[in-house]
Amino acid sequence: xxxxxxxxxxxxxxxxxxxxxxxxxxxxxxxxxxxxxxxxxxxxxxxxxxxxxxxxxxxxxxxxxxxxxxxxxxxxxxxxxxxxxxxxxxxxxxxxxxxxxxxxxxxxxxxxxxxxxxxxxxxxxxxxxxxxxxxxxxxxxxxxxxxxxxxxxxxxxxxxxxxxxxxxxxxxxxxxxxxxxxxxxxxxxxxxxxxxxxxxxxxxxxxxxxxxxxxxxxxxxxxxxxxxxxxxxxxxxxxxxxxxxxxxxxxxxxxxxxxxxxxxxxxxxxxxxxxxxxxxxxxxxxxxxxxxxxxxxxxxxxxxxxxxxxxxxxxxxxxxxxxxxxxxxxxxxxxxxxxxxxxxxxxxxxxxxxxxxxxxxxxxxxxxxxxxxxxxxxxxxxxxxxxxxxxxxxxxxxxxxxxxxxxxxxxxxxxxxxxxxxxxxxxxxxxxxxxxxxxxxxxxxxxxxxxxxxxxxxxxxxxxxxxxxxxxxxxxxxxxxxxxxxxxxxxxxxxxxxxxxxxxxxxxxxxxxxxxxxxx
Amino acid sequence: xxxxxxxxxxxxxxxxxxxxxxxxxxxxxxxxxxxxxxxxxxxxxxxxxxxxxxxxxxxxxxxxxxxxxxxxxxxxxxxxxxxxxxxxxxxxxxxxxxxxxxxxxxxxxxxxxxxxxxxxxxxxxxxxxxxxxxxxxxxxxxxxxxxxxxxxxxxxxxxxxxxxxxxxxxxxxxxxxxxxxxxxxxxxxxxxxxxxxxxxxxxxxxxxxxxxxxxxxxxxxxxxxxxxxxxxxxxxxxxxxxxxxxxxxxxxxxxxxxxxxxxxxxxxxxxxxxxxxxxxxxxxxxxxxxxxxxxxxxxxxxxxxxxxxxxxxxxxxxxxxxxxxxxxxxxxxxxxxxxxxxxxxxxxxxxxxxxxxxxxxxxxxxxxxxxxxxxxxxxxxxxxxxxxxxxxxxxxxxxxxxxxxxxxxxxxxxxxxx
Numbered sequence: 001x002x003x004x005x006x007x008x009x010x011x012x013x014x015x016x017x018x019x020x021x022x023x024x025x026x027x028x029x030x031x032x033x034x035x036x037x038x039x040x041x042x043x044x045x046x047x048x049x050x051x052x053x054x055x056x057x058x059x060x061x062x063x064x065x066x067x068x069x070x071x072x073x074x075x076x077x078x079x080x081x082x083x084x085x086x087x088x089x090x091x092x093x094x095x096x097x098x099x100x101x102x103x104x105x106x107x108x109x110x111x112x113x114x115x116x117x118x119x120x121x122x123x124x125x126x127x128x129x130x131x132x133x134x135x136x137x138x139x140x141x142x143x144x145x146x147x148x149x150x151x152x153x154x155x156x157x158x159x160x161x162x163x164x165x166x167x168x169x170x171x172x173x174x175x176x177x178x179x180x181x182x183x184x185x186x187x188x189x190x191x192x193x194x195x196x197x198x199x200x201x202x203x204x205x206x207x208x209x210x211x212x213x214x215x216x217x218x219x220x221x222x223x224x225x226x227x228x229x230x231x232x233x234x235x236x237x238x239x240x241x242x243x244x245x246x247x248x249x250x251x252x253x254x255x256x257x258x259x260x261x262x263x264x265x266x267x268x269x270x271x272x273x274x275x276x277x278x279x280x281x282x283x284x285x286x287x288x289x290x291x292x293x294x295x296x297x298x299x300x301x302x303x304x305x306x307x308x309x310x311x312x313x314x315x316x317x318x319x320x321x322x323x324x325x326x327x328x329x330x331x332x333x334x335x336x337x338x339x340x341x342x343x344x345x346x347x348x349x350x351x352x353x354x355x356x357x358x359x360x361x362x363x364x365x366x367x368x369x370x371x372x373x374x375x376x377x378x379x380x381x382x383x384x385x386x387x388x389x390x391x392x393x394x395x396x397x398x399x400x401x402x403x404x405x406x407x408x409x410x411x412x413x414x415x416x417x418x419x420x421x422x423x424x425x426x427x428x429x430x431x432x433x434x435x436x437x438x439x440x441x442x443x444x445x446x447x448x449x450x451x452x453x454x455x456x457x458x459x460x461x462x463x464x465x466x467x468x469x470x471x472x473x474x475x476x477x478x479x480x481x482x483x484x485x486x487x488x489x490x491x492x493x494x495x496x497x498x499x500x501x502x503x504x505x506x507x508x509x510x511x512x513x514x515x516x517x518x519x520x
Numbered sequence: 521x522x523x524x525x526x527x528x529x530x531x532x533x534x535x536x537x538x539x540x541x542x543x544x545x546x547x548x549x550x551x552x553x554x555x556x557x558x559x560x561x562x563x564x565x566x567x568x569x570x571x572x573x574x575x576x577x578x579x580x581x582x583x584x585x586x587x588x589x590x591x592x593x594x595x596x597x598x599x600x601x602x603x604x605x606x607x608x609x610x611x612x613x614x615x616x617x618x619x620x621x622x623x624x625x626x627x628x629x630x631x632x633x634x635x636x637x638x639x640x641x642x643x644x645x646x647x648x649x650x651x652x653x654x655x656x657x658x659x660x661x662x663x664x665x666x667x668x669x670x671x672x673x674x675x676x677x678x679x680x681x682x683x684x685x686x687x688x689x690x691x692x693x694x695x696x697x698x699x700x701x702x703x704x705x706x707x708x709x710x711x712x713x714x715x716x717x718x719x720x721x722x723x724x725x726x727x728x729x730x731x732x733x734x735x736x737x738x739x740x741x742x743x744x745x746x747x748x749x750x751x752x753x754x755x756x757x758x759x760x761x762x763x764x765x766x767x768x769x770x771x772x773x774x775x776x777x778x779x780x781x782x783x784x785x786x787x788x789x790x791x792x793x794x795x796x797x798x799x800x801x802x803x804x805x806x807x808x809x810x811x812x813x814x815x816x817x818x819x820x821x822x823x824x825x826x827x828x829x830x831x832x833x834x835x836x837x838x839x840x841x842x843x844x845x846x847x848x849x850x851x852x853x854x855x856x857x858x859x860x861x862x863x864x865x866x867x868x869x870x871x872x873x874x875x876x877x878x879x880x881x882x883x884x885x886x887x888x889x890x891x892x893x894x895x896x897x898x899x900x901x902x903x904x905x906x907x908x909x910x911x912x913x914x915x916x917x918x919x920x921x922x923x924x925x926x927x928x929x930x931x932x933x934x935x936x937x938x
Binding site: 108112113114119133136137138139140142143163165182183184185187221223226227229230231232233234235236237238239241242243244245257266267270274277278280281282284285332342343345346370371372373409412413415416 | 523524527528529531532534535536549550551553554555556557559561563564565566567568569570571572573574577578597598599613616617619620621622691692705708709711712713715716759760762763765766767768769777779780781782783784785786789790791792793795809870871873874876877878880884887888
């Protein structure tokens with residue numbers, strides 16, 4: 001960089017109070033010329049120049065040569081573009097000082113969150129963002145009705161109506177934020193007047209104009225009475241927290257908010273209203289109700305365990321489909337369910353035709369099964385479907401169910417972590433499973449995994465030892481044990497995954513063939 | 521009835537629903553027609569003196585209701601005056617308010633009239649007219665009636681940004697007692713159904729080459745749970761929320777301190793709302809979701825299944841786990857810094873970024889305007905170590921308990937002589 005010889009401060013006027021492009025161009029030239037921050041006196045054109053400032057020498061205002069190294073972190077540019085709208089007259093100098101430090105020996109400066117200049121930059125940018133956000137929130141339009149405008153109560157946008165707002169932003173944000181109002185009210189004609197400038201949208205183009213006064217905006221709007229009524233009504237006097245309100249809606253904005261004139265009365269009256277509610281206590285119910293509630297949802301006594309289970313198990317039934325439905329309804333209404341079931345969505349029952357040649361029994365519903373209320377629809381279910389198809393099994397002709405009918409899990413953030421059912425859980429649901437088997441009367445029951453096998457046989461058997469061997473249940477039906485498809489999903493390496501998958505398909509083929517033999 | 525009177529009744533009837541969020545939906549605007557925009561960030565257009573944000577026009581379509589929920593101002597047996605908006609009236613009101621920039625959109629709920637399906641149809645019709653007849657692009661939050669037909673819920677999801685069903689109470693048993701017509705398992709089944717549809721629409725939206733993915737409640741679903749209306753402790757409340765977040769992908773669980781209503785039921789006498797408890801539950805909820813705290817850890821900060829009312833839950837936890845402190849601000853991993861009382865996630869990220877450049881000293885913390893009195897007993901900086909024995913002092917809790925504001929109200933009142 002070439003140094004320039006200057007004696008006093010250099011006057012650096014910018015065309016507007018928040019003209020980032022102009023500041024950026026000028027700052028790059030100064031930087032290229034090696035002009036230290038202390039020697040630049042920034043101002044907005046129209047403001048008086050610094051007392052000792054002299055016009056910039058030609059080499060600092062000339063067009064830039066291509067060789068200028070002006071790469072700065074993106075985080076600086078983003079913050080600077082926002083911070084330049086701050087009303088602090090020192091903003092241009094601060095930005096140039098940061099640029100200078102970044103370009104000289106502190107390239108990592110932006111990461112030093114505790115550096116005073118960096119802190120100030122972020123504080124300014126934050127203040128500007130907050131001001132913009134409050135402008136989006138607190139601008140209140142008043143409608144100037146045109147004589148020829150159609151009745152607004154049609155709900156349609158009145159043609160010719162002009163929506164005018166008076167707003168007093170803290171920083172130079174009007175032009176930057178006009179886009180928000182264009183996107184929101186593109187089809188309306190509106191103006192926002194501020195002390196410093198005004199923005200006018202006619203439905204097609206934005207025009208920036210000079211500042212105005214409050215008197216130029218309409219003094220009232222017919223809908224403000226409704227809005228104030230709404231504001232009064234949503235307030236809950238029993239929760240009075242005026243400091244929380246003021247933190248988010250600072251008093252300086254109140255004079256331009258029509259609803260703010262209600263605040264004082266609401267606060268003053270709140271203790272009396274609350275005391276009155278508490279003192280009044282309960283009131284008698286009205287005799288004539290709005291309408292009788294539907295009878296079906298009246299609470300009924302829950303069935304007791306001893307009365308209903310399992311006395312009628314393994315008796316002959318006339319209508320197995322109805323009995324299956326009754327079994328389902330019976331489980332939903334029980335009052336002795338394991339306590340963890342309270343966190344589940346619903347019991348998940350079996351699905352498939354009665355008399356299916358093959359019945360598959362899994363462990364318990366998983367996350368997706370719990371949400372959908374159907375068995376075998378999650379990842380393991382999809383893997384099972386694929387394997388069954390490969391094994392030549394007609395999935396729609398099989399019956400699938402689980403040993404345990406509710407999803408047992410532990411919540412972890414946004415997910416539910418599967419938890420294996422314990423011996424007590426298996427025992428609890430066993431009568432339901434047995435009844436289900438009796439009603440479905442499958443040709444062969446295929447148990448998937450250890451839980452199902454335990455539920456079916458009543459004892460803990462190691463799958464590895466009995467896999468693929470036909471077992472006879474105490475009740476007389478036949479069981480074909482294999483692994484649970486979720487075991488395949490958990491295998492870490494692709495090679496063993498592939499090998500075990502092939503073995504699982506082979507088991508399913510064997511089960512199908514066994515069922516064929518049993519059926520013939 | 522005059523429109524203003526209706527508005528007063530139906531806004532008053534809706535104010536016990538805490539949710540007023542207008543954030544987290546898709547980006548849209550009116551440059552191609554219609555009116556309104558949503559840009560991700562929610563906007564609170566006003567604040568009431570109860571400190572609550574007013575973002576949406578939050579009203580009931582009608583406060584007539586067949587249900588007789590003891591905690592509700594609109595229960596069938598209450599003596600409140602009843603009113604009902606026509607669909608047209610409400611649609612027009614939303615547009616008038618929106619054009620004047622009073623609101624971000626509409627939050628619509630309703631008492632149950634005739635049948636759940638009829639009620640849901642009426643609610644949905646308001647949203648349909650706004651979207652289809654007036655090209656309304658603002659935010660719409662619809663309260664969903666859990667027993668309504670699935671087709672109606674599907675339609676509601678196409679029109680609304682957010683759907684919500686209130687779980688109402690932390691335990692099904694309390695719901696059976698206080699809201700006999702409501703059905704806890706039915707509410708969870710409906711939430712599960714919404715989750716499946718929301719996920720499905722989101723998945724379809726991610727798929728490449730799809731012109732218009734089926735839209736379904738892009739701002740997700742939320743719920744509300746009342747606190748203090750039944751005997752449930754904080755463990756039950758937070759445990760239920762943790763289950764709901766994990767199961768149904770809720771954006772938010774709102775906690776609402778049971779507040780006295782003008783016409784209270786015999787089954788639930790009026791009482792001052794437990795505002796501080798509500799506040800602590802929100803703090804704990806935040807720690808569970810964003811700070812990797814486990815439910816048992818948070819509750820360990822309090823006693824007997826209740827949070828410590830006098831301290832924020834993170835400070836309460838730290839005071840009971842003093843052996844894990846002090847931690848070195850220049851060395852500790854992110855997860856541990858997040859556990860230091862007084863350090864938020866944003867601050868922690870700034871500290872991590874700074875310490876890669878230079879060692880952090882105590883005056884750096886002061887410059888970041890952090891609450892030093894709360895922080896320093898737990899933190900080692902480049903130039904300072906907590907005084908020996910400070911962390912072992914039995915009165916550290918008294919030293920750190922806040923002396924002003926809401927929390928001070930939880931301290932035992934001192935007797936004064938007249």
